[in-house]
Amino acid sequence: MSSLPAYAELHCLSNFSFLRGASHAEELVARAVQLGYAALAITDECSFAGSVRAHLAARGTPLQLIHGTELQLACGMKLVLLAQNRAGYGNLSALVTLGRRRAEKGSYHLTRNDLAGWDGGGVPDCLALWVPGAGSRVGAGDTAIEGADARWLAEHFAGRAWIAYERHLRPDDHERLAQMRELAAGTGLPLVAAGEVHMHARSRRPLQDVLAALRLNTTVAEAGGALFANGERHLRSRLALARLYPPELLAETVTIAARCRFSFDELRYEYPDEVVPAGETPDSWLRRLTGEGLSKRYPAGVPDKVLAQVEHELRLIAEMAYAPYFLTVHDIVAWARGQGILCQGRGSAANSAVCYAIGITAVDPARAAMLFERFVSKERNEPPDIDVDFEHQRREEVIQYIYARYGRERAALAAAVITYRTRSALRDTGRALGFALEAIDRLAGNLAWWEKRDELPQRFAEAGLDPEQPKVQRWLAIAQMLIGFPRHLSQHVGGFVIARSRLDRLVPVENAAMPERTVIQWDKDD
Numbered sequence: 001m002s003s004l005p006a007y008a009e010l011h012c013l014s015n016f017s018f019l020r021g022a023s024h025a026e027e028l029v030a031r032a033v034q035l036g037y038a039a040l041a042i043t044d045e046c047s048f049a050g051s052v053r054a055h056l057a058a059r060g061t062p063l064q065l066i067h068g069t070e071l072q073l074a075c076g077m078k079l080v081l082l083a084q085n086r087a088g089y090g091n092l093s094a095l096v097t098l099g100r101r102r103a104e105k106g107s108y109h110l111t112r113n114d115l116a117g118w119d120g121g122g123v124p125d126c127l128a129l130w131v132p133g134a135g136s137r138v139g140a141g142d143t144a145i146e147g148a149d150a151r152w153l154a155e156h157f158a159g160r161a162w163i164a165y166e167r168h169l170r171p172d173d174h175e176r177l178a179q180m181r182e183l184a185a186g187t188g189l190p191l192v193a194a195g196e197v198h199m200h201a202r203s204r205r206p207l208q209d210v211l212a213a214l215r216l217n218t219t220v221a222e223a224g225g226a227l228f229a230n231g232e233r234h235l236r237s238r239l240a241l242a243r244l245y246p247p248e249l250l251a252e253t254v255t256i257a258a259r260c261r262f263s264f265d266e267l268r269y270e271y272p273d274e275v276v277p278a279g280e281t282p283d284s285w286l287r288r289l290t291g292e293g294l295s296k297r298y299p300a301g302v303p304d305k306v307l308a309q310v311e312h313e314l315r316l317i318a319e320m321a322y323a324p325y326f327l328t329v330h331d332i333v334a335w336a337r338g339q340g341i342l343c344q345g346r347g348s349a350a351n352s353a354v355c356y357a358i359g360i361t362a363v364d365p366a367r368a369a370m371l372f373e374r375f376v377s378k379e380r381n382e383p384p385d386i387d388v389d390f391e392h393q394r395r396e397e398v399i400q401y402i403y404a405r406y407g408r409e410r411a412a413l414a415a416a417v418i419t420y421r422t423r424s425a426l427r428d429t430g431r432a433l434g435f436a437l438e439a440i441d442r443l444a445g446n447l448a449w450w451e452k453r454d455e456l457p458q459r460f461a462e463a464g465l466d467p468e469q470p471k472v473q474r475w476l477a478i479a480q481m482l483i484g485f486p487r488h489l490s491q492h493v494g495g496f497v498i499a500r501s502r503l504d505r506l507v508p509v510e511n512a513a514m515p516e517r518t519v520i521q522w523d524k525d526d
Contacts, residue, residue, distance in 0.1 A: 004238040005250045008039035008257035010129060011080050011164060012197040015485050016050030019215035022208035023200040025054035031200040031235045033061045039257035041066035043080050046096050046108040048508055049489060052526035055264040066260045069096060074111045077149055080129040083262045088125030090505035095123060100510035122156035127256060129164040129194060150187040164194040167244050168232040192256060193249040198233040205231035207481045213432040221434050270500040271324030272406060275331045282323035287314055289330065293357035303366045309353040313372050320376065322384055328498060329386045330358045336398055342391040348375040349386040360386060395494065402496055409502050412509045413517060414495040414524040418487045423447050425482040433475055439465060453480060491519045
């Protein structure tokens with residue numbers, strides 16, 4: 001393996017490019033490590049939804065993970081943008097937010113001007129790979145149009161742009177390489193190898209075809225030329241790559257990877273600070289509110305046991321810098337109660353005397369044995385989790401208060417990743433493979449949510465489908481691959497992320513299906 005050329009895959013989609021990518025981010029990372037890649041860029045389309053999972057999977061491995069995104073501009077030009085550093089990632093996250101916020105849920109809209117209109121050139125601190133002849137651009141493959149695109153890119157991403165040559169064993173591969181070399185010579189843009197990877201292994205090709213058919217709202221049989229001609233869009237061995245690409249194009253991938261040094265380990269969350277009045281610190285203000293709350297809770301005098309508990313908690317809260325979080329929740333609860341909205345904190349927060357004092361919870365520490373470390377622990381080093389229930393009929397008022405208080409630029413709901421379960425996987429796979437809707441409905445109606453995979457052939461038989469028939473076996477096999485894949489991003493019922501500054505520089509924000517709702521692209525657990 002040491003004699004093989006080093007390689008970094010710079011254009012790779014996970015299954016968070018919905019109905020395009022046919023592998024989990026974790027599978028892509030594991031396969032890249034197995035193949036000895038120097039680096040892997042996860043470049044989901046106008047999205048960073050799968051990036052956290054890729055980051056966690058790459059931890060502890062020799063693989064360098066690069067964060068980027070694929071963008072199809074309104075003119076039809078396809079670009080892959082890669083973050084070089086924290087500033088570049090913030091710029092990309094803000095750009096994804098811009099494109100998503102100006103379009104309906106599930107789509108985006110970006111123009112050349114959105115990329116060109118930055119101080120210092122196109123999207124500072126980011127590298128650009130242009131994929132010629134890709135996408136829906138009228139005349140794609142026309143040398144005059146491609147020449148104009150290349151000149152625009154060279155102007156706005158000077159010294160930071162490449163032409164991506166992606167070889168997928170088409171009949172005109174050698175001719176296209178000659179054209180790309182001529183284009184590179186005429187514009188000064190260097191060539192680099194890339195794969196436009198959609199799956200970690202070739203074996204996912206049947207699932208990728210099904211996903212494409214679903215995206216096109218047709219069947220695999222009727223999709224025809226809209227499907228990929230072969231299974232080459234997988235992570236290929238370095239030996240195969242050495243046979244396909246000129247060595248200088250492979251070497252350029254590693255040169256680009258060396259310019260991308262950003263890691264998600266650099267991301268830092270900062271609590272909002274406007275809940276603290278002038279002249280106070282978060283800790284001093286929380287201490288004052290706690291003291292005032294104790295006086296109201298215990299008008300006859302605060303028991304010594306409670307005072308000791310409060311002092312212990314305030315010391316630990318100050319040490320962990322969690323006071324802004326307590327103050328933010330207190331502000332929301334106080335506003336809701338001021339509007340007559342019923343609300344109550346619950347869960348492990350009930351172990352906090354401070355939460356009781358400032359009105360978040362209702363468990364009296366004078367009457368209960370409390371273990372604050374169940375709620376906040378220095379050893380766990382995890383932020384506290386205060387769950388507050390608001391009356392269902394008026395929850396929307398609270399949500400809109402948070403948006404009004406912090407602005408759309410700083411507050412959004414967490415996403416909930418909706419994944420394929422057995423029934424939905426069988427339904428969509430059956431539809432894409434051209435099975436009759438009556439047969440699909442009969443099978444789905446015969447399934448329970450707790451069905452185990454080894455019981456599925458029996459369910460097929462009970463629905464009048466022969467599990468030994470090759471087409472039925474294919475249906476079952478592809479559906480089992482699809483189970484657990486993300487279907488779409490939904491909104492968490494009430495989990496908000498509120499940032500001190502622009503949230504879209506930490507994580508992209510997009511429109512929810514519900515009016516007046518915006519969500520981040522990460523699941524609450526991410």
